[in-house]
Amino acid sequence: MTSSASLDLKLYGVLIAVAVLVPLFAPNYIQTVAVMWLMILMAMTWDITGGQMGYNSLGNVVFFGIGMYASAIVQISQFSDVADYTASFGAIVVDFTPGQYFTGLGLGLAAGGIAAAIFALLIGPAMLGLRGPYFAIGTLGLAIAVAELVSGWEYVGGGGGISMPVYPGPPAAGPFTFYILLGLLTLAAHLFVRWLYSTQFGLAINAIRDDEDKAEAMGIHTNRYKTIAWAVAAFFMGVGGAIFGNMSGFIEPLEVAFPTTTFGIFMVAMALLGGKGTLWGPVLGAVLFHIVKQVTWTYLLGWQWVALGAIIIINIVYFQQGILGWAQDKWPEAFGLTVDRGGAARPAAGEAAE
Amino acid sequence: MTGETANVIEVRGVSKSYGGVQANTDISIDVPDGMITGLIGPNGSGKTTLFNSIVGYHPIDSGSIRFQGKEISKLRVPDIARLGMLRTFQQTRIYSKMNCMDNMQISVSHRDTSPFAIFALRDRGEIVEEAERLLEFVGLYEKRFLISGDLSFGQQKLLEFAMALMNRPKVLLLDEPTAGINPTLINGLIDRLKRANEELGVTLFVIEHNMRVIMNLAGKISCLAHGELLATGTPDELQNDPRVVDAYLGAH
Numbered sequence: 001m002t003s004s005a006s007l008d009l010k011l012y013g014v015l016i017a018v019a020v021l022v023p024l025f026a027p028n029y030i031q032t033v034a035v036m037w038l039m040i041l042m043a044m045t046w047d048i049t050g051g052q053m054g055y056n057s058l059g060n061v062v063f064f065g066i067g068m069y070a071s072a073i074v075q076i077s078q079f080s081d082v083a084d085y086t087a088s089f090g091a092i093v094v095d096f097t098p099g100q101y102f103t104g105l106g107l108g109l110a111a112g113g114i115a116a117a118i119f120a121l122l123i124g125p126a127m128l129g130l131r132g133p134y135f136a137i138g139t140l141g142l143a144i145a146v147a148e149l150v151s152g153w154e155y156v157g158g159g160g161g162i163s164m165p166v167y168p169g170p171p172a173a174g175p176f177t178f179y180i181l182l183g184l185l186t187l188a189a190h191l192f193v194r195w196l197y198s199t200q201f202g203l204a205i206n207a208i209r210d211d212e213d214k215a216e217a218m219g220i221h222t223n224r225y226k227t228i229a230w231a232v233a234a235f236f237m238g239v240g241g242a243i244f245g246n247m248s249g250f251i252e253p254l255e256v257a258f259p260t261t262t263f264g265i266f267m268v269a270m271a272l273l274g275g276k277g278t279l280w281g282p283v284l285g286a287v288l289f290h291i292v293k294q295v296t297w298t299y300l301l302g303w304q305w306v307a308l309g310a311i312i313i314i315n316i317v318y319f320q321q322g323i324l325g326w327a328q329d330k331w332p333e334a335f336g337l338t339v340d341r342g343g344a345a346r347p348a349a350g351e352a353a354e
Numbered sequence: 355m356t357g358e359t360a361n362v363i364e365v366r367g368v369s370k371s372y373g374g375v376q377a378n379t380d381i382s383i384d385v386p387d388g389m390i391t392g393l394i395g396p397n398g399s400g401k402t403t404l405f406n407s408i409v410g411y412h413p414i415d416s417g418s419i420r421f422q423g424k425e426i427s428k429l430r431v432p433d434i435a436r437l438g439m440l441r442t443f444q445q446t447r448i449y450s451k452m453n454c455m456d457n458m459q460i461s462v463s464h465r466d467t468s469p470f471a472i473f474a475l476r477d478r479g480e481i482v483e484e485a486e487r488l489l490e491f492v493g494l495y496e497k498r499f500l501i502s503g504d505l506s507f508g509q510q511k512l513l514e515f516a517m518a519l520m521n522r523p524k525v526l527l528l529d530e531p532t533a534g535i536n537p538t539l540i541n542g543l544i545d546r547l548k549r550a551n552e553e554l555g556v557t558l559f560v561i562e563h564n565m566r567v568i569m570n571l572a573g574k575i576s577c578l579a580h581g582e583l584l585a586t587g588t589p590d591e592l593q594n595d596p597r598v599v600d601a602y603l604g605a606h
Contacts, residue, residue, distance in 0.1 A: 203460035210449035219435030
């Protein structure tokens, strides 16, 4: 496994290099690369249940929105009653000292992750009893239902939304801070997920994906694993939502917090494109998807949805296993899937003929 | 055999129906500790239904099932598995997208319920050694890094058997272990089943259609027909029991 570890190290190096070079040489792209970090995070955490565990959620965006709203409530309640603040429609504006702002932000991010994870732990046992398409439709319904509930909740401003606290400091500093935060969160999430897949936990959720009834028959605590896996995804989505809410400056339920038809679907499409159930597939898928999305938005305006739809169709019809899955089928030896005839791993002559 | 051995499984008066079909009627069977017990009968006689009842796959209509003296007929599948009673499936079930080593490593016993056990690293030395030893035991060592779904059907059956042993069960219920296996490999499989029983101390309860296999393997055999227990006895007794010959073995 040392070769895959050194490959991982190189890929982390590439990502960190991109993260450092963009602000230095292409500062105009900070916002869009920040969104790319978020999309990597979404694809990767979706893949914990979707790819590795076989539970294709269409509603993971619900955790994103819950995290966003939890952070908003925590940050605003630092200086004002939340109901008064939302009722005043922006009349209450507070100038923060950096100390106050960052304390609130830190608490808000933690609250976002924790609230989303708790929500997953509470609703997981019921939702994860659904299998296959029923789980997909159930989670989609969950995300839409929560969005509607938040839209009608006057305490958080209902459909009118909330203005987030204003970033203290020069205008360019805010985007840069959120760029760094999203990058660090995505890196931390990837390292965590990589560790998680190296434990018995990773094998257990793979076993649930391949044959859940068999896993039960072997005594695996399937419900426990499923709920924890979803809660891990929820935690990172919640923190991501909290950061994105602050980055946007203004949040409202349908377009920003619970965008089921954009981010909610993108995260699935990206993981499928790169190769679901692999460590780096969702990352690759998210980067490619985001590049195509940005390029078509810029140069093919009006056709951007057609282009994204075409990618999804080609992906589903011609290579369902995604780019990395396809590569693994084509070059199995490169992924360690070989007949071991001796002790040392040597390429067998018969393999190439196959 | 001795007749004095404690029974690890005691089935008493178990009935189970699916809609209008009475799959099991008032069946009572003992599985003695440390032995190999066989279960035979024509297709549709209720053998697999009885297995499913024992491992908790579905609730029974009436009767009692005890495992090591403990009533288990109300427990669910994973709970029973964690007590140390596992089954293999007639249609072999493995984790088909994982390689053989991963299949083995996730099949360790899940009796340790401490919250941190689930985050133990997977490639721990003792687990890897045990997995390799058991794959060697069933003759799949060289294929251990292949995706298990790519193995032949017979190899998948062997893998499923090795996975069950990895769990160190007290009792293993095998549903037609030799079905679909190349006849020349069957002798090797019989030998491995016997060794698992003798060396690892696993009590076996085996459904089998291959008479040569079951007569060779089991110390005690029960025969079902039409969902009812027809007879129980040693292989010799059953072979000479006119009811069994009539219902199943066929007159030669």
